[in-house]
Amino acid sequence: MTLKSLPVDAVWVRRLVTLAERPWDRAHLEDVFTRHGWARPGPGGRPEIAWGGGAGGPHSCDDEGDKGDDSGGGVGWRLELGDAPGEGAGDTYLRLPCALYWPPFDEEPEEAGDDSEDDEADEADEDDLDGDYGPAWTRRPEAARADLHAEYDRLGALIRAELGAPDETGSGEMDERWERWSRTAGEVLLELTDDINSYSHYDVIALRVSLAGPPAEV
Structure with missing residues (x-):
């Protein structure tokens, strides 16, 4: 059984949750990404941000990338993003996976039996995505x-x-937990659930901020 966690501190939390205090347009939000070091300006000056990638195509916030090899890279800080403000279906959110636990709920490794089962048990005791x-x-x-x-x-x-x-707390039968805060221009959600990015190989703790777009012009 393993727990992986990012060193999410008060600074990270403050930067994320305060986003839900005011409506955002794309230019302002992308400026925040640049100021916080979550993205770098692209060739045209606009930050290269993986809007709309969600859990399947998260945006890397650091230089580690997603190499997953022996070069010292691998998955680092990343944000799962909804649509850019004012685009697509209008569901704009930022979701930071903070911690991963293996094995997921209800998939604990079986107890080892005779010698023929020991090798299988040893393999079952390894988190094969850790690398x-x-x-x-x-x-x-x-x-x-x-x-x-x-x-x-x-x-x-x-x-x-x-x-x-x-404003709301809850739990589920599969060890899920959530807490929700309603804010001026969105909501903040802390959740413990299955990790879609790893096809439920892990349980994940994530901090999600849903954002409203800019006020409609009258």
Whole structure:
């Protein structure tokens, strides 16, 4: 059982949750990406941002990329993004995967039996996607599921320090948890759920900020 987590601190939380305090247009939001170092200007001056990629095509926020080899790269800080403000279906959001836990809920490795089963058990005890993730992630190879919940609670405390108590809390049968804050121009969601990006290989803690577009012209 393993827990991987990014060092999400009060600065990261503040930068994300305060986005939901005012409506955004694309130029303003992309300027925020540049100022925070989440994106670099492209050839035409506009930041290269993977709008609309969602969980399947997240936007890399650092120089590690998604190489997943022995070069020191691998998955680092990344944001799963909805549509750019004012474009597509209008569902603009930023979602930061903060921690990953293996194995996912209800898929604990089976107990080892005789010698013929030991090799299979050893393989089952290994997180075979771990090599895809870069050094930005802190690894706890002996973590228990309680450690995953402790990380969720730590992140929740950081959000509470900024926004106060959530407007809604909930849990599900598959060990899901969520807390939701309604804000002036969107909402903030902290969730523990299955990780779509890894095809549910992990359970994930993610911080999601849904944003409203600019006010309509009268």
